[in-house]
Amino acid sequence: MILRIISFILFILTLLSAFGGRINPTYVMLPSALTLALPYLAIATAVVSLAWFCAGRWITAAIGVAVLVAAWKPVSTAIPLHFQSEPTHKERTFKLLTYNILHGWDQEDPEMKAGNRSFQYVLDADADLVGLQELVDINDTGEVPRLEGTLRDSLLRKYPYRAGTTACDLKVLSKYPVKLIKEYPTFSHYEVKMPWGKLNWINTHLSSFNLTDEERKVMKEVVSVKDTEAGLKEMKGSIRGKLKDGFSRRAERAAAIRELADRISGPLVVSGDFNDVPESYAYRTIRGNDLGDAYAETSFGPLITYNRHGFLFHLDQILYRDKFMKALKVEKGSLKSSDHYPLLSEFEWIAK
Structure with missing residues (x-):
């Protein structure tokens, strides 16, 4: 019973x-x-x-x-049950990488003895478009350590087009001409001149819960039924307030992104660190009725894109207007220099 x-x-x-x-x-x-x-x-x-x-x-x-x-x-x-597909016209494909790069720091190698592994991954991934979060100024050696010499030269040579100001932590690198349209709180809008037409691109970094390390420890203990009673009391206080505030702020910014998406006609990608999962209120608001989910349509099984504090969630998303493009695959990188895994997607441009 x-x-x-x-x-x-x-x-x-x-x-x-x-x-x-x-x-x-x-x-x-x-x-x-x-x-x-x-x-x-x-x-x-x-x-x-x-x-x-x-x-x-x-x-x-x-x-x-x-x-x-x-x-x-x-x-x-x-928990999608799909598989990646092959393009009908290989010459009309492009790759897009989204990555919360954590300012280029390395949580596994704080002294950066192996060089800047995060930007080395970006270079090796060879995506056509790279959307980065938590990066203020790629030229600031104080913010981005060990991005120097051959690595820096190769990266800037591969991506001659770059957009984003130091007023926010969102940047894009591109093999194709890209123009910043406007920066908003937690997201930025760009136009990319692709070989087949214009692509509107929204790169986003929605608000996190801003939990302290001690508060994260409490949540882990509740989940593991360790010190549950004390943890639940704490969750009724500061933790509950931060959770509610985080959900609410994301809901507000998601509505702003959706409003912008509704004003954009034609090919559109919305990608980045949503700090929220598929089917969340923020996710559903942004996706609306006209955007597809690249991972959900090309992959099999649940995905984890955050790798710290035992919070195993799918927080990074790639949405797109599927009447103009077809998602072919999404691959998660295994690098753990940042607290987020990189996501590399491939699309076929089908717009006439």
């Missing part, structure tokens, strides 16, 4: 996490918080349902399956 009650609680939480992104976190925070755990709750529901089926408890198993069926659309975005 107890196991059934626990299973039903799991099923309810899975439904709430699947549809939590439809509720504005400015008013109610819990659904948004649950959406962070959607892939894990969905997988747990599938495993528990299978266990009940094997145990011969058909009704409980059927309820679990019904939950997954009802939540399939959001679940399939967080």
Whole structure:
């Protein structure tokens, strides 16, 4: 009986996490918080349902399956079941890299003995377009260590077109002519002159929760059921306030991005560090009804793009207007110099 009650609680939480992104976190925070755990709750529901089926408890198993069926659309975005594809016209393909580069620092090698591994990855990835977050001035040696000599020369030679001012931490590197249209709080708008036409590109870095290391430790302990009672008391205080503030600020900026996207006709990419997961309120607001998700349409299984503090979430996104382009694949780099993994995508331009 107890196991059934626990299973039903799991099923309810899975439904709430699947549809939590439809509720504005400015008013109610819990659904948004649950959406962070959607892939894990969905997988747990599938495993528990299978266990009940094997145990011969058909009704409980059927309820679990019904939950997954009802939540399939959001679940399939967080846990896609697709594969990469080949282009119809190879000559009309381009690669786009999005990377929260953490100012070029190296969390695994603080003394940078191996040189600047983050920018070496950017160079080796050989993307046509590179959208960077957490980079104020690529020419500032105080901000970006060990970007020098051959590496610097090769990078600037490969990407002769660059855009972004020192007023924000968003920059783009391009093999094609690029023009900064406008910088907004947490996102920037560019136009790229591609060989086949004009591409509008929004590079974004939405607000984080701004948790301290001690607050992150508390959240990890709650998740691991270690010191849970004390952790929950703390979460009702400063942590809860920061979570609500983070969700609310992202919701506000997501609405601004969506407003800009609605004013843009033609090919469009919105990429960067959303600091939020697929099917979250911010994600759904930005995606609207006209943008595809490059990862969800070309990949298999859940994705983790953040690698610190035990917060294993898919925070970096690549959305695009799919009537003009086709997503072919998205690959996550394994480099952990930054607290975010780089994402390298490939598209085929199908606009006439």
